[in-house]
Every structure is written in structure tokens, then in C-alpha cells.
Amino acid sequence: MAGDLASAAGDYRLANRFFDSVLTRQPNLVGVRFNRAATARFLGELESAEMDYDAVIAVDPADSEAWLNRSHLRRQTSVRNHIAQIETALGGDHPAWQHRMRLLYALAKEWEDLGHVAQAFAALDAATKLRRRHLDYDIDDDLAALAAIRSTFTSSTLASMGEGFSGAAPIFVLGLPRSGTTLVERILEAHPDVVSGGEMSAFARALEHCAKASGFRGGGKHALIPFSKTLDPVMLGEFYHALASAGRDPSLHIIDKLPLNYLYIGLIAKALPRARIVHVHKPPLAVGWGMFKTLFVQGYPFSYDQVELGRYIAAFHRLMDHWSRELPGKIHHVFYDDLVRDPTTGIRELVASCGLDWNEDCLSPHKGATANTSHSAAQIREPIHTRGLSGWRDFAPYLAPMRKAMLAEGLVTE
Numbered sequence: 001m002a003g004d005l006a007s008a009a010g011d012y013r014l015a016n017r018f019f020d021s022v023l024t025r026q027p028n029l030v031g032v033r034f035n036r037a038a039t040a041r042f043l044g045e046l047e048s049a050e051m052d053y054d055a056v057i058a059v060d061p062a063d064s065e066a067w068l069n070r071s072h073l074r075r076q077t078s079v080r081n082h083i084a085q086i087e088t089a090l091g092g093d094h095p096a097w098q099h100r101m102r103l104l105y106a107l108a109k110e111w112e113d114l115g116h117v118a119q120a121f122a123a124l125d126a127a128t129k130l131r132r133r134h135l136d137y138d139i140d141d142d143l144a145a146l147a148a149i150r151s152t153f154t155s156s157t158l159a160s161m162g163e164g165f166s167g168a169a170p171i172f173v174l175g176l177p178r179s180g181t182t183l184v185e186r187i188l189e190a191h192p193d194v195v196s197g198g199e200m201s202a203f204a205r206a207l208e209h210c211a212k213a214s215g216f217r218g219g220g221k222h223a224l225i226p227f228s229k230t231l232d233p234v235m236l237g238e239f240y241h242a243l244a245s246a247g248r249d250p251s252l253h254i255i256d257k258l259p260l261n262y263l264y265i266g267l268i269a270k271a272l273p274r275a276r277i278v279h280v281h282k283p284p285l286a287v288g289w290g291m292f293k294t295l296f297v298q299g300y301p302f303s304y305d306q307v308e309l310g311r312y313i314a315a316f317h318r319l320m321d322h323w324s325r326e327l328p329g330k331i332h333h334v335f336y337d338d339l340v341r342d343p344t345t346g347i348r349e350l351v352a353s354c355g356l357d358w359n360e361d362c363l364s365p366h367k368g369a370t371a372n373t374s375h376s377a378a379q380i381r382e383p384i385h386t387r388g389l390s391g392w393r394d395f396a397p398y399l400a401p402m403r404k405a406m407l408a409e410g411l412v413t414e
Helices: 001-010 012-025 030-043 047-058 064-071 081-092 097-113 118-132 139-152 155-160 181-189 202-212 221-228 233-245 259-271 284-293 307-327 336-341 343-353 391-408
Strands: 171-174 194-196 251-257 277-279 331-335
Touching: 001 047, 030 047, 030 064, 030 118, 047 064, 064 081, 064 097, 064 139, 081 097, 097 118, 118 194, 118 391, 139 221, 139 259, 139 307, 155 259, 155 307, 171 181, 171 259, 171 336, 181 194, 181 277, 181 336, 202 221, 202 233, 202 259, 233 251, 233 259, 259 277, 277 343, 284 307, 284 391, 307 331, 331 336, 331 343, 336 343
Parallel strands: 171 251, 171 277, 194 251, 277 331
Antiparallel strands: none
């Protein structure tokens, strides 16, 4: 339908007008109402989104995505929450494990909002175990790939690759999920010379295209890593720019906020020599907790087991340390805790690191917040705050497996 097409194109206001028109005539079409709730959430119209999710659940209580999305729209309170409803739904006989899993994530979030740590973690622990049990995933394969990237892209290898496409100056905002990348994106997007492309997969797609065009015949990531150092950086940069800039003002700096671009920093630096790379850092246990309590739509399969998560975060830090050594001065590191404690200083340094002139609008990114489809869609409507700095500490006693894994990797100390 027209609303779905507009939503897929990123025009959420137009999508909602189509949805409004349909629902005026047929108010009980729960699929359309669910889609309108989603677009309202992206636009920050959170009360409208909650009313639509309420209506979806009333007609179709088995729509567990609606339950989960509704729980994340706002901070639940002791007088306004859905805990009793969720617990009743969990007592039902719905056969799908995904249904129970989403309800458990919703329950964990609402108990956490109310400050009931034990109940929140019990629900979350059950949810993550359920999710992990249904994943076919081997973390050692991922860790081997990260190690291969480090051994392949050394300073000497990078120096031998030559310079790439100089006709673009995108800004890559990257780091682990839940580390503050959306906040940094919003700060930069408030600048009049910048536009955000969101979480684009453009670089990975450009890499895949150029590899095939250069004779790569498959074999997975472990074959692609060594092959990718033979690619023409000009071709890679040009193809990336064509994908990333399509439909956008070419005079603006484009933000590419896909967290996983940390895998490609060496190739990004060579293919796009004018690119700015911003790494957002949050303390290991804090970001680990943020990831562990998030149900990702796709990707990050290591985040549903505390030990695996601790091991992956340690490997991620080794990779980022590697990039910093091999590409000195290329990466601007933003420490989330410092940024929210002293926004003025941190934002001025961030803006300067991206080669931008100072603009006061960057100090108030929430005022001009545009549509956002990330897990932070609701939070970005608030002014910069420090509430998230220590929330994980309430759960520290329950994070012993993650901490132990990080200790074994030398990432944290006693």
C-alpha cells in the first residue's frame, strides 16, 4: 500500500497521512495501525504511538512486537505501566517462543523502569536464554575474523594500497551498539552542513560489489578479508559515494552511523581519504549491559550470552586499539560519559574534529530531532542528560559472568 511505500522511502509523515486515511474508513485494520504506531515512534509522536499500540493489543493480544515496542516508548511509572497485563499474557498458551521472548523483554524493561532490579533481571535472563537457544552461532568464528582483520590491515599494508576517492567527505559514526552513537549522530546532524543517512549498509555493499567485480568468488568473510586488501580504493570509494549520496544534497557531509563499520576502518581510510571517523566509547560493562538488555532485530548474535558478550567486547577493544595504532590521528574518540557530563566541551571538540565550523544548534540536538528508527528513537527527544551513566551498576551483581569474561581478557580490572 502507499503508506508502506512512503515508510520504506523514509517519508514517515507522508506514510502517516496514508495510514490515517485508511484507518478513518477501517479503524480495526491492526496491521495498518501497527505501522502507524511505528512511524509515529520514529517521528517522536510517542503518545500517538502508544494509543495505536494499545489498540493493536486490544484486538490482537498475540502481537508481541506491539507489547515490546509500547514498553519502550516512555519510562514506565508505578501508576502507569503494563506489568500486570504482561504477566497475564505470559501465562497464556501461545505456542511461539518468539512471542514469549518479546513479552519477557517488555516485562524486564518495565520492571527496570520501576527500579525493581531482581524482577527485571529475572525476566531479562529468561528472555536472553530463550533467544540464544534458538541461534546458530559460533562466537569463535567472529573472534577469528576480528583477529584476521588486525593481522591483515597493518600500517605497511595500508600504506601500500594508495589513495582512494577524494570527491567525498562523509562522517562515519561508529562503535558498539548502545554506546551513544545516536546521540553523536544527532549532535552532528544539527549542523546545517550535515545530513544523516542513518544506519546505512553502504560500505559493506560497496565492498561486496567491488570484490565481485575484482574476481572474488566467495568463501565467506574469512576469504574476503585478505582479498579486500587487493581492491582498488578509488573504485571502492566511488561506489560507496554513489550508494550513500543517492537522493541527498551533494554539498552536505553525509553521516553514516552503522556501528559495524568499525570492521572496515582500514578500508574506509584508504577508499575515502577525506572521511572523518568518530568512535563513540562507553565503559565495557556499561555498554555490555546496554547490549544485553536489547533485543536486536538483526545482527549482534553475541549479545544474548554474558560470557560471549564479554569476549566480543574485549575483541572489539583490541580491534579499535589496532586501528588507532595503525592509523594515528585518523579516529576521533568520543567518551560518552565525558560528553554528557560536559556537553559544551565535548561537542565543540567533536564538531572541530569533523572539519566543521562551529554552530550553536549542535548544543541542543533534541530540538531539531528528525525521524529516527534506532533503539534510541524515544530517548533522542530529550535534552542531553546523565541518567544513563550509572544505571548498569544496579545490575552489577547479576553481571558477574560478563565481568569474569572481561577480566580473563584483561579488559577490566578487579
